[in-house]
Amino acid sequence: MLLQVPRGTKDILPEETPVWQEVESKARRIFSLYNYAEIRTPVFENVTLFKRALGDVTDIVQKQMFVFKQGDDHFVLRPEATASIARAYLENNLGFGVKLRKLFYIGPMFRAERPQKGRLRQFHHIGVEAIGLTNPNLDIEVIELADKLLREFGISNYKFVINSLGCVKDKAKFADLLKQALAKHKKVLCKDCQKRITKNVFRVLDCKNEKCKEITHSLKIGQSYLCGDCKSHFDKVLKGLDKFGIKYEVKEQLVRGLDYYSGVVFEVVHPDLGAQDALGAGGRYDYLFKELANKEIGAVGFAFGEERLMLALPKKESSKKLNVYVMSLGDKAADKSLELVKNLRSAGVSCDFDYSDGSLKSKLNEANKLGARFAIIIGDDEINKGKLVVKFMQEGKQEEVEFVNAVGFIKNILKE
Ligand SMILES: [Zn+2]
Ligand SMILES: [Zn+2]
16 A cells, blocks of 8 residues: 555645745745744643643643653643743743843644644644733734735735733633523533533634534623723724724634633634634733743734645746756766756756756756756767857747856846
8 A cells, every 4th residue: 555644734745835935935034024033942842831821621632632652751742832932931031131022933733633624733833922011012013914924925805803802800701701691502502512611611612513603603792891901902902903904803702712812812814714714813812921930921922824824825836947957968968067067056047957868859858847947958069169059948949158158148148
């Protein structure tokens, strides 16, 4: 039997990687404009980190963690990066001497869920975390940055949906209101949700069961649970988004699937992804640091799913092509050709050599398949004259060029 990639994982093939590289390099450039620095944490962590950070009753912790044992230690492949970065921030004292730490990351995440359309067991996130302050202007910057990224990627038709969970007290009130509202419908809810009402009522809102969704969508909780400070924080953020012309919709009952969120939370939705899935999501998590280290540290961030970005990107042909494909006919010509290949590469011209014993026709065919802009043909005949033939693959014309001038000739045309 042919060996296959594990279910729920995917090879990202050479035809696809140029788009990934472009998205990632654009993201890196923009992150640096906003003063974010990259952090790279391990892909696995101690299991306790995620249990404490994400909450014991979340779907991720209960059903989706890739846990493995090594000796007496239990590890988990990271299901998301925020908890790891909070851990790294605390462990490396990254808040020392600065009021705000702005960090970004790009990398694979892992969830052991049943593979289905649009959900992989290994997927990739691009995200940021701004750690150290609770100022609402920082929430605005983070959302504006998410918006900027999407626009630079050429993605349109997306929309931000936003809500505020409020502070710990507000969140508790919100939970009470939810419990009261759901109690009336308890019998209709799925078995899991009936338990969730008492264990962690917010998770009822993430339930994928159709009946549960119908009920949660019909609830009218409002935002009366927000205290004065949290209400004014939320209003400031919305005003800021208006000022930047960022489209959003306030959505009651948007809570995100993780316990560490508080205050402003948001998702970016896109019509190409269907109703359930968001391009990305984020929000405040001011109490995560309390959970992990009993410290009061304000923080806000977001993450985009890279696979989902790929679905929403405008389709276009890759601009990365081979400049020159060199081919020789005869032994003497081969030596001379390899010298030329080396010189072209040194001059910054992408270049490859045909190592096959094929005919000229088959070599030109290969140049065509590779999408090379020029083919350079060197035969023993040409060597004697100190010349070579440059074939313009698109235009179909060719020119004889002095061997010593070949690099300059190619560079000149590429500059045009
Ligand atoms: Zn509050
Ligand atoms: Zn349910």
